[in-house]
Amino acid sequence: MATNYEGGGGGGGGGSGGAAPPKSIPSGDDAVWADAAPLIEAACNDLQEGELVHGENFSLFAAMSALEIMDPKMDPGIESSGYCSVDEAIENGIAPVPLSFDRTVDVKHTLDVMDHLLACEATWHNGHSLAQTVFSCIYILRIERTSPHPLLHSYCRVMRATCNAVVSAVSDARTHEEEDLFTMSYGLPLKDGGDDKCLSILNSVEETVSRQLRACKAQPSKKKVLEEFESLQTNPDLEEGYCRAVLCRLRFRKHFYHALTCMRKPQGRGLELARKHIAACLSELDNMFKSLDFLRSHSFYQESAVTSTTASGCRPIGFDVSLNSRLLSPTPPRAVKVLSWIDAVSYFEKLLHYLDTICSFSLDPALESVLHFIVKFQLSQPPLVARAHLQLLLVHDGKLYGRDSFSDVIARSLALPDVTKDKEFQTNEFVLQLGQLLINLIKILCANTAWQRRKLGKILQDWSVISIQLELALKREFGELLNSSVDESVCMKVSKHLLMWAQEQTYWIALRFLTLGFELQLYSPSEYCMVYWYMYVIFMKQVETMQIRIVTGSDSSRRKGKKKRDHHARDSGRDAMASSYCLLLQCYMCLSEGLAMMLAALRNESNAFQMLNIFNSEQERFIQHFELLQKAQVPEHISYHIFKESTAHACISDVVKHNYFREAQRIAASLKGSFSADPERLAELRLIEQVAEHNRIALNVINQVGAGDPTLRVPLEFTHHNHFVVAVVKRS
Amino acid sequence: MEGSSPEEGSGANNSPLVTKLRKLLFRRMLVGVEDGRFFLGLFHCIDKQGNIILQDAIEYRSTRRSGPSSWEQRGLGLILIPATCRCSCHVDCSIEEQMSLLSIDK
DSSP states (O other): OOOOSSBBBBBOOSSSOOOOOTSSSSSOTEEEEEOOEEEEEEEHSSSOOEEEEEOOTOOOOHHHTTTEETTTTTTTOOSSOOOOSHHHHHHHSSSSSSOOOOHHHHHHHHHHHHHHHHHHHHHHHTTTTTTTTTTGBBBHTTTTGTTTOHHHHHHHHHHHHHHHHHHHHHHHHGGGGGGGTTTOTTTTTOOOGGGGHHHHHHHHHHHHHHHHHHHHHHHHHHHHHHHOOOOOOEEEEEEEEHHHEEEEEEHHHHHHHHHHHHHTTTGGHHHHHHHEEEEEHHHHHHHHHHHHHHHHHHOOSSTTTTTTTSSSSSSSSOOOOOGGGGGGSSSSSOOOOOOOHHHHHHHHHHHHHHHHHHOOOOOEEEEEEHHHHHHHHHHHHOOOOHHHHHHOOOOOOTTEEEEEEEHHHHHHHOGGGGGGGGGHHOOOOOHHHHHHHHHHHHHHHHOOHHHHHHHHHHHHHHHHHHHHHHHHHHHHHTTTTTOOSSSSOOOHHHHHHHHHHHHHHHHHHHHHHHHHHHHTTTTTTGGGGHHHHHHHHHHHHHHHHHHHHHHHHHHHHHHHHOOOOHHHHHHHHHHHHHHHHHHHHHHHHHHHHHHHHHHHHHHHOOOOOOOOOOOOHHHHHHHHHHHHHHHHTSSSTOOOHHHHHHHOOOHHHHHHHHHHHHHHHHHHHHHHHTTTTTTTHHHHHHHHHHHHHHEEEEEHHHHHHHHTTEEEEOOOOOOSOOOSSOOOOEEO | OTOOOOOSOOGGGGGGHHHHHHHHTTSSEEEEETTEEEEEEEEEEEETTEEEEEEEEEEEEESSSSOOEEEEEEEEEEEOOGGGGEEEEEEOOOOOOOHHHHHHOO
């Protein structure tokens, strides 16, 4: 029979077979919790195998996504052997304040907490949740408890404020879309009104400790110190060492927090100051590292420095990872391996160097240099936090650096002097749309490379749509003028330039998309041929468009030039730069074409280079790799058949005759003068020369030996350049 | 327990017990599990083995192992409680309803 319980005692759980529901879980008005277990058991017996009792709104598909209770991989709230709540843990004394009544031990333990927190922070930055890393610290979870302990309190406060600053930077930049665990702070006491005061608390503690350090250094007889001054701890022999260890940790936190705040100042106003704080951070990290020996020599139980999360090698007190696991509601409870303290220190060193690179960027308003800077920055695979800060610096308030409107950026990039200040241009619908696309592009370029490539493939469509719209608008408005030789109106000239500019950017995105494939190792060597062929086609289109733009641009500026001499000089300088850049593209074009043709010829003439793949045909792989480009018609009318036609008859002797690599070498050499002021470009030119030279030699050797030679092996290696492969001839 | 013998001959849909069980759908149900937690949600589905799906479920957990305790709660959404870990099951009903709704007499 049905039994009813009207709430059992406070304790839940207990024996099986009908635990009474706790009083604090209310039933409805005038209702009771009635035991349904007997009915359920009886009714289930009457059910057929596989039959379900459910309402009309039931869907089996939706039911599959139900969280399975007590499943160790799905149920983060599953009761572990640990404590049931933070309060219970505190009552059991796992996070005492002070950490010990012996003041020397207290300082030692506090240092361990600081070190473990640093390791947790680095672990969090590397892709784990905040709840399972920094907030596994009970002192951070209940910060108010630490207030009688100024040293611990100040450190915890600034730690929490820093985490909050980093979370807000990453979520503002929306770079967390790639790693959504990062910003998840639901249910954690991350924000607190008092945290703006964290620096003043920290400063006063720092002052006290540095006074203690001075005091113990000034006293010749160490014994006296402890009597006359209030020392950090009680053992005079260790006073200096502990003071130093504490100070560098406090100062690191202070400067790190300052650096992050300065970097967020709009228009890059805080960058210079941020660099000073970054330099200070790095030197404090160095001091922290130096404290390792001292701390290790004064602790008894030690874990190896390679794995330990603290400098002393002792396990820290006051941490419990399982306490928070129930806050992670929808995510599976992952096991978190906290980085070692040494790894954490070197992570922060790296992060600070990345931040310093960002801070030392010149804030050049030219779009080309912005894009170049991001691409170069990304090459070193910066961590999420650095990328988020780069993005926030670049795009702020819908403006470049929060300073230049994107209409201005486009105008400057168009290199048409008359439009820069033109109101009509600034408010032109297309210009505004292109500005928005640029913002998206810059943001995407700051994302991690895998995510970035996917997004780039998708935005190509937006860029090609706007190009089509521009073209249509141009035809509609100036259709009758297009073929006439009458002097072009300014408006029409601007529209034409805008169209060409948009196309150039589209080609740039397409090339970034293709070259990222090399960095992400998405192509197999047998597919290099089609990738280089596609790159060659896009380079060719880009060069064509650019040449037209330079020619039409310089025509008009020459006409204007009669009036303004200075203007003319500046324009011609810009023209020269543009044509060098155009030449550089031609150089890439030769290289890509040469590689595509060489690989095609090898495939045609040598058995070793046959495309062997049982899973899919060459055409299918062509579609897989270039589908997004073809959907966006970048460039137009390119298909697998054109690729096939242009490579089917390639033979080594023809490729040798064409001398693509010699041409690339020649252009690269001739460009050295124009880029003499730019060491990076010069380095790039040298790499291209090397790639071209190696491939030219390889090609000649293959030609002499004969591609059909069965002993011939031609492994392809990225030894010189990230995107352009070098053929190495070997004979077995 | 009464009614534990399987219904013979009648299709499951016709079993009076299953009909009764069906009446519990969409009611508030409170399920206790082995580790002491309770889950409160709308009764959504059950199968022959007694695995229960609750909709809009809230988890209640005791903050202390012993002594006076308060309950922490958080929302979980759609959950599946396997029969093996279920140790109690209550539905929210008025005292008047109780007999007619839950008795297993046929």
